[in-house]
Structure formats: C-alpha cells, structure tokens
Amino acid sequence: DAGVTQSPTHLIKTRGQQVTLRCSPKSGHDTVSWYQQALGQGPQFIFQYYEEEERQRGNFPDRFSGHQFPNYSSELNVNALLLGDSALYLCASRGQGSEQYFGPGTRLTVT
Amino acid sequence: GEDVEQSLFLSVREGDSSVINCTYTDSSSTYLYWYKQEPGAGLQLLTYIFSNMDMKQDQRLTVLLNKKDKHLSLRIADTQTGDSAIYFCAERTGGYNKLIFGAGTRLAVHP
Numbered sequence: 001d002a003g004v005t006q007s008p009t010h011l012i013k014t015r016g017q018q019v020t021l022r023c024s025p026k027s028g029h030d031t032v033s034w035y036q037q038a039l040g041q042g043p044q045f046i047f048q049y050y051e052e053e054e055r056q057r058g059n060f061p062d063r064f065s066g067h068q069f070p071n072y073s074s075e076l077n078v079n080a081l082l083l084g085d086s087a088l089y090l091c092a093s094r095g096q097g098s099e100q101y102f103g104p105g106t107r108l109t110v111t
Numbered sequence: 112g113e114d115v116e117q118s119l120f121l122s123v124r125e126g127d128s129s130v131i132n133c134t135y136t137d138s139s140s141t142y143l144y145w146y147k148q149e150p151g152a153g154l155q156l157l158t159y160i161f162s163n164m165d166m167k168q169d170q171r172l173t174v175l176l177n178k179k180d181k182h183l184s185l186r187i188a189d190t191q192t193g194d195s196a197i198y199f200c201a202e203r204t205g206g207y208n209k210l211i212f213g214a215g216t217r218l219a220v221h222p
Binding site: 033035041043044045055058098100 | 213
C-alpha cells in the first residue's frame with residue numbers, strides 16, 4: 001500500500017500564473033481533503049471532495065478550485081497566483097474509519 | 112468557534128518523558144488527533160482519541176483528554192532524539208469532519 005501520494009514534490013511559479021497539484025488517496029479511501037500550510041503555521045483546511053463533488057470548503061477565495069476523479073484521485077488548482085500562496089500543500093485521505101492520512105505535500109513557491 | 116492552541120516549544124532530555132498540551136474550543140468535536148511533522152515532510156498520524164474517552168495508550172504514547180476543560184495532552188515516554196519534530200494537535204469538527212489544527216509544538220530532544 002503506497003499511502004497518499006502527491007505530485008509534484010516542488011514547484012516554482014510566477015505571480016499571476018496558474019498551478020495544478022495532484023493527489024492519489026490511500027487505497028480504499030474515497031474522501032480527499034486539501035490543506036495549505038504556510039511556513040511556521042499549522043495546516044489550514046481548503047476543501048474536501050467526496051463522490052466527485054466539493055462538499056465542504058474553508059475560508060479560501062474562488063481562485064482555489066478542485067476536482068475529484070472517478071478513481072478518487074484529486075487535483076487542486078490555483079489561479080492568478082499571489083506571493084502569499086507560497087506554502088506546503090497537503091492532501092489527506094480518509095475512508096469509512098476515523099483515521100485521516102496525509103501525503104508528503106507539494107512545496108509551492110511563487111516569485 | 113473553532114480554535115486550537117498549543118505551546119510553541121518544548122525541550123526535554125533524552126530518556127525523559129515529554130508532555131505536549133493542547134486546548135480546543137469546539138465542544139462538538141468528535142475525534143482529536145496528534146500528528147508529527149519532521150522537517151520538509153508531510154504529517155504522520157501518531158494517534159487519535161474519540162471524544163467520549165479519557166485516555167488512550169499506544170506503546171510509548173499516552174493521550175489524555177479532559178473534555179470538561181477541552182484540554183488534550185500527548186505524553187511520550189522515554190523520549191529519543193528521533194522524536195525531535197513538530198507535533199500538531201487537531202480536532203475533527205463540522206458536518207463533514209474537517210480538521211482544525213493548532214500551530215504546532217516544536218519538540219527538541221537533547222542528550
């Protein structure tokens with residue numbers, strides 16, 4: 001079991017550009033959540049996907065959007081990047097149980 | 112409201128016990144989690160406790176929950192240098208069970 005995987009590991013973008021991050025959940029998990037972790041802070045909830053629909057969203061602007069595919073994998077898209085979007089983006093997956101597992105994250109740097 | 116607070120730093124001697132504390136505000140939280148994050152890595156699930164439990168023990172880890180005071184603690188017995196990391200407390204809350212994280216406690220283990 002590979003656990004939660006994310007790609008790419010690192011990414012450097014310029015202000016105004018768009019970025020897509022990818023996540024594959026742990027085998028048997030159907031719920032995927034995305035979190036943003038700024039340097040020195042705890043992760044902040046962005047949104048959660050279940051059955052290919054966004055079912056809960058945190059306090060993030062519409063520039064942040066996502067998608068979940070039939071195989072439960074997910075993408076996070078961020079448009080019109082700002083310097084403040086630089087962070088570690090974490091994907092978490094959960095099945096029917098209580099445990100929520102995180103991937104290694106994608107480090108996004110916006111210059 | 113939703114808020115999780117942790118002390119920012121803890122220093123212990125190798126072989127001693129470490130106790131990391133956390134307070135939360137949402138009395139409807141169902142589960143409370145402890146995650147470990149090493150430099151440049153994602154979050155590793157250490158343990159979790161259901162809100163109707165007082166204590167949970169898992170090898171060197173002991174979680175204590177005081178629901179009346181909304182206080183959670185993680186005790187690590189026989190702390191080793193490999194335990195040096197940032198530890199995050201999180202509460203699972205809301206209709207679809209998003210996680211609210213504290214800012215993390217940096218544990219430093221010295222000889």
